[in-house]
Amino acid sequence: MLIRRFFSVLYLSAVIQSKKCIFYGEAYKGTTLIKTIKNEFDLEESSKISDRIKEYLKNLQKEYKWVYLSLFFDALEQGAFEAKNAENLEKLGIKTKEITCINPAKNWLIYAKLSDVKAAESKFGDTDIDVLYSPIVLMQKEIEKQKLSTAKTLFIYACKEIFAICITSGNGVKYATVCKLDEDDDDLARPLTAKGHKQARKMDFITNVDESFNNMDGLENLDDMLKTGDSQEEFADLDYDINMPESTDVTASVSIFGRDMSMYRYISLALKEFYSNPLYEGDFIENVVIFDATERTSATFLHYLENELLVKTAVYPVDTLKTMTELMKKELEND
Numbered sequence: 001m002l003i004r005r006f007f008s009v010l011y012l013s014a015v016i017q018s019k020k021c022i023f024y025g026e027a028y029k030g031t032t033l034i035k036t037i038k039n040e041f042d043l044e045e046s047s048k049i050s051d052r053i054k055e056y057l058k059n060l061q062k063e064y065k066w067v068y069l070s071l072f073f074d075a076l077e078q079g080a081f082e083a084k085n086a087e088n089l090e091k092l093g094i095k096t097k098e099i100t101c102i103n104p105a106k107n108w109l110i111y112a113k114l115s116d117v118k119a120a121e122s123k124f125g126d127t128d129i130d131v132l133y134s135p136i137v138l139m140q141k142e143i144e145k146q147k148l149s150t151a152k153t154l155f156i157y158a159c160k161e162i163f164a165i166c167i168t169s170g171n172g173v174k175y176a177t178v179c180k181l182d183e184d185d186d187d188l189a190r191p192l193t194a195k196g197h198k199q200a201r202k203m204d205f206i207t208n209v210d211e212s213f214n215n216m217d218g219l220e221n222l223d224d225m226l227k228t229g230d231s232q233e234e235f236a237d238l239d240y241d242i243n244m245p246e247s248t249d250v251t252a253s254v255s256i257f258g259r260d261m262s263m264y265r266y267i268s269l270a271l272k273e274f275y276s277n278p279l280y281e282g283d284f285i286e287n288v289v290i291f292d293a294t295e296r297t298s299a300t301f302l303h304y305l306e307n308e309l310l311v312k313t314a315v316y317p318v319d320t321l322k323t324m325t326e327l328m329k330k331e332l333e334n335d
Helices: 002-006 051-063 114-121 135-146 199-215 222-226 229-235 250-276 299-309 320-332
Strands: 008-017 020-029 032-042 066-072 078-082 099-101 108-113 131-133 153-158 162-169 172-182 190-194 287-292 312-317
Touching (some): 008 032, 008 051, 020 051, 020 320, 032 051, 051 066, 078 135, 108 135, 131 135, 135 162, 135 172, 135 320, 162 250, 250 299
Parallel strands (some): 066 131, 287 312
Antiparallel strands (some): 008 020, 078 108, 162 172, 172 190
């Protein structure tokens, strides 16, 4: 739309987490960035969008000629499958009449429950949402951006309250799910739900994983270990860039490691399902890649994954809001 270059356009993205609604936006006039917007609001006690948030959006619509809004789609009942194998969805127990495809991606069929999509689209009341971004598609875009190999790889898109798991082989996605962590637990976040797994089966397997944690060398006497200087260095939380400083807060690092172990439970469940179900034609994975929007992935966790799964690991920091805004701008600027 050529006329748009003469007016101000705002691309605004929102993430709802930790009982807050967080906004990031970029305003353009033509191709020139004229303003960057950052704001956050508390949700109501019922976790609903407050009138203050709705009023904020209406004021932005008055300020800018066009406002495009995207929302991070964190519903648990979503996933992905290789497009050519879409007929297998029914065999996996997924009711195709109850789902819809979102975020088209090359050779990736990304789907979600239709009722969840409709609920998300009406999240802000009278203000329309132009795009919903699944963590799965954000993961796929990061894979393309980083030009990463997808051969025999398990990818993770880690956010504060949810994370997505995706297993790929070649150019296609074989398995994907979205999981939620319960942050009410102080020591070890407790898994709530993962798409496609029955609760009884899941809890039996988690019990087995817990037993392996209890028997893991170095964790049963963790308090004693932390009293030694060498162990403090070992458990110091490293950031992703090797040149970035280490954390000296060992207690915080161990807390982060506890959250990571909860994530490992889900990884174990995903791999068990992937390897045991012939519909996935699962090869053993060789790599684990984490796209981390939390800045909390510990070096200890990476070492643990490498030792337990016999894989190579890599971590890439990501900014969910900025990525969503960038994608939305590319998709909508020529509409």
